[in-house]
Amino acid sequence: MTSAEPPQMELERTIEFELPINDLAVNTQDAGSPLLQVFFDGQPPEIVLANTGERYGGSTREHWEKVPGPRMSVSFGDLDAVADRADIVLRPHARGRETRRLSGHSTQITTLALCPTSGEPLLVSGSEGGSVRIWDPRTGELIRQSQSSRVSALVVYLGPDGRPRIASGGRTGRLRIWNPRLPVPPLVSFVSTRGFSDRVASEDLLDRGTLVDGLRDVLRPDEDDDGPTVLTVEGAWGSGKSTLLELLKNKMPTPPTAVRKRLWFTVCQADWMLYSPPAGMKPPRQQPTKIKPMVKPLVVSFNPWRHQSSEQVWAGLAKVVTEAAESAIMPHRNNVERYWFTRNAKRVDRRHLQRQLWKRILSPLLTLAGLGLGVSVLNALAKWNFDWAWWVTAGLATAGVLHTALRYLFGKASAFLPGELFAGPVVSNAFSGTTTDPLIRDPYYNARSGYLYLVQHDVRELLRDLKAYDYRVILLIDDLDRCTPRTTAQVFEAINVFLSDDFPATRFVLGLDTAVVAAHVDHAYKELADAKIVTHPDDPSPGWTFLRKLVQLPVRLPRTTADNVDQVLLAQLGPVHRETQVVHPEGVAAADSGLLTESATVEVIEQEIIAIERHPDVREHLRQRLRAQPEQSVREEKRLLNTWQFYLRVLQTSDVEEACQLVAVAEIAVRWPAYLHRLRGGWQDLANAVGDDVQWGATIAKLGFAYSDREAAANLRELLLDCDAQAVASLANRLF
Structure with missing residues (x-):
């Protein structure tokens, strides 16, 4: 029983009889019009309409729900409820040991009944000098009680609204209809949800907000680039590593940079850049100030398990870093085209590309002018009377020159050159795919450099440009434990390249199962002769020692409970x-x-x-x-x-x-x-x-x-x- 006073039941109506009421029975054969039968000492019973209190004079009904005499015990489920003076004792059927005692009546209980609900039934009790009370036998809580009234008999039935009603009668001859205001049992329908995917959760279901905040504070970049460089978020499969990394990424949004939108990149500008390419990207203009510019995080997510070779791993890294850099420092399409053409101009055969550019911008009108010139010469030799041919040829030639000049001065360079030059770093010749435009070729540069060198060079230059704009890259590498042993080793090799002095400061957060990844490293480097020699004395294998040397901050996820x-x-x-x-x-x-x-x-x-x-x-x-x-x-x-x-x-x-x-x-x-x-x-x-x-x-x-x-x-x-x-x-x- 709770200490708070339970809600009062509503008294809907009172029906007066001249004789003391000994017992009650209910008939719900017609659910819309239930009947109450009232019994007296030595007198025939009377029947009333339960919903109105009027005397019933209709046809006789069968199936009266009545147990002779007061009900001092009831059974439901695997429990028995027995009245014990002013208390109710609950005990299991098989074992007679008391499990709970309900106390609340001030006088001896005279009758018990069950009240139907959507779950287990509730227990109803009445006492001669007290009231009607409703109990939850599962918790022992008193959930409803009536006003003070003398009760010697009671029955429960459903009213027209589907909610229970309690009829109580006593020695005073009053029949009271109580509405306990219990909820209508709900209708249960079929399952509505359609299942759940294994995608990362959009909210923190495991109360790891403080862990995310701690990682954010450690990773927040500064001017001196202090702090751990490689961090791991460690846990078994299904422990929530991916969700935590996603929450961390949401906690570290990339602040926008103010970049002026450039006009489109013209043929004239491309021609001059092919003739004399610039040394690099100009840093942003900054007003002189004593306050150091704020270093901004650029969080990039990478899933290496989709790649199976060293070239694919680096290509994937370059792609995600490129896309993040474009959104940060090149928010406009014209800026993107200008940036990548500037980078690629130093890589291709500029003279060959320049000659092809001039050919492509020539107006078709010049071709017609050439045909017109041939007709005019033939006219002069054959002495035809086509004097207008010279004027047409001159007009076509003039229009062609003007059209070509307009293309050169105002035409968009991407309309006349391969689109790969404006969309990202180009890879040509032996390292290019079948879609590479044949105009992009450099027989010397690619002969000296391999694919990985080219991609690493592109990423390094991109990171330097980001640093010029005060951005620091934070790479979140997830699902490393899903990779093959060889791919895992290649990712670590790529991280080692990033950590070299030649690359701007970059931080890594790796989501992994340490036992799986250590086994992958052991498998990848099992042929090393000195593997056992370099193993730390506290580690079971070289793979664990490798992680010990690489990782500066291991963060173990708390166990899901x-x-x-x-x-x-x-x-x-x-x-x-x-x-x-x-x-x-x-x-x-x-x-x-x-x-x-x-x-x-x-x-x-x-x-x-x-x-x-x-x-x-x-x-x-x-x-x-x-x-x-x-x-x-x-x-x-x-x-x-x-x-x-x-x-x-x-x-x-x-x-x-x-x-x-x-x-x-x-x-x-x-x-x-x-x-x-x-x-x-x-x-x-x-x-x-x-x-x-x-x-x-x-x-x-x-x-x-x-x-x-x-x-x-x-x-x-x-x-x-x-x-x-x-x-x-x-x-x-x-x-x-």
């Missing part, structure tokens, strides 16, 4: 349905005035429809099973929820009890997939044997479980003992 289950369920399935009273304003006014009719009552109350995953009993069962998992992982919890929702759809069920049992079926599917082929056809045998040690051992042996499988068999038995094994076996036979 059962306490995080509620947040995951709330984020994935939405809030649990809470029973609320929904009443229209006009209905409230009518109730306050005492003029609420039967038809009006039906219109006032609304019955909610909830998805089955929001039902409190289903959600509690999900919560218990997820908390019981041996290893807590958001990824595994999503797998279980996805499987459970799929089975709900397969069976097309909205039954609450069946939905709870399906949780165990889904858990079996995701926890023991390697044993499902052995269990097929043996579900009923397992259910029959789960309570007997000898029979259980014989059953799992018959199904092919070896001694090495004893732990899996023990965990499966624990699950079946925790639920209705027979119901789970029946569902498993239907689904597997």
